[in-house]
Amino acid sequence: MARSSSSSSSITPPQKHEVLISFRSEDTRKTFTSHLNGALKRLDVETYIDDNVERGEEIPSTLVRAIEEAKLSLIVFSKNYAADKWCLDELKKIVDCGRRKGQIIVPVFYDIDPSDVRNQRGTFGEAFAKHEQNFDEKKVREWKNALVEAANFSGWDCNDVNRTEFEMVEEIVNDVLEKLDRENVSDLDLQIAKLEELAKLQREFYKSITTFENMLNRDATIQRIIELKMERSVRLLRLTPNMLSYMQHSNSDDYNKSVFGNLLGRDDKSVFENMF
Template identity: 55%
Template structure:
């Protein structure tokens, strides 16, 4: 299933289309994954509309086409939804025609059940084949799309790990595939410590001879320097030790501190 992060504003640009079976994961895994995308500032098109027609809407088709990457959350009842199957078919078409990236996620379902339509997918497709006896090609296209999607490198959530860790890793994987770098967490930390440094400096001015106040202030500034350097490393995609000596000290420590102090005061 999938509509915009704001649910209805198609004009809002999105990078990722999130396909999922609502009754399986809307309030659990998919909501956590969507929250992780939002936290990492990944614009996502997700549809929470519960009313479905027989055919996939033109709005959703355009949303899939406009995405750079689609995430498909396969679950036990995914195969029962013609809507979800149409989304997968369209996603795989866009992979071929628009070179769209696709990330399959298997939640509470074995990848082989999806690929070969066994397990819960077997009964679902038996009903589809009965309903569409006059259109066997339609069901076959769904099967082909599922096989293509499950043959891609993806994420198996059945492994014995915390769901929060898996969600975080999927979000980071999507961010990397989009060739983007997230520094929002560091910006928040930097802002917090800068506020702390401001308060520490004010306290020091009121009591300049109080033991430890200036040392605490300097320690906070040093920590801010470390966070800002890490931010630069992420943005430039450089190794964390690029500007350090073998012993971990800054190769230009004196020079760096001199200029930091000049601009700071």
């Protein structure tokens, strides 16, 4: 399991996050989990992952608190996940929060057959055979019950040979956004960023060669940026066509500038005057 910082101090509060990622560090920390975490962060989804390799008998209070505060837990089941007592304690806490607080649990099966996880076969069976020798029956039974419950949630099997790891990560991330009731606006952000750079270049070009055509080109770019930011705001606010129907009653420039300015959180004049 993991978080961006490796501190396990009970004094330092965890960062605000929406998604907690539970995983076996040695299995996926530098591969699948890092790609999954990076993809979520690029979409402004705050995550909590724990890269602390020094582990004691009990999971630290910071990790317990992080599990409590997460809206959604992604559990990356890999071949050696069940061999790690820390992972199992963490899993038990996640399942407990799912029961008590209705938190969302999404299992991800990476390089492991989901049936092996649910039925404790293969490497999971081997791991529990050792646990039964080293821990009391009650603890092992609680681990098994938590494992079965978590593995039975609707999740993702990453063993499909017809899809790349990149494709799987993208699908999982989109599923997380939907479950968090979040909209993906990364496509608009990319377009806006490119057009803003273009507008800066056009401004410099207009300064060096002042022509009416150059002014119109830059104005057209700025207008398109405003339209995209408008679309971004509409998407994030989940506004329906019916909710926007009032806009059809006026086509005046002043009216539309006011609407754009309000949605962008700026004065309608500064939208144009202070951009770039």
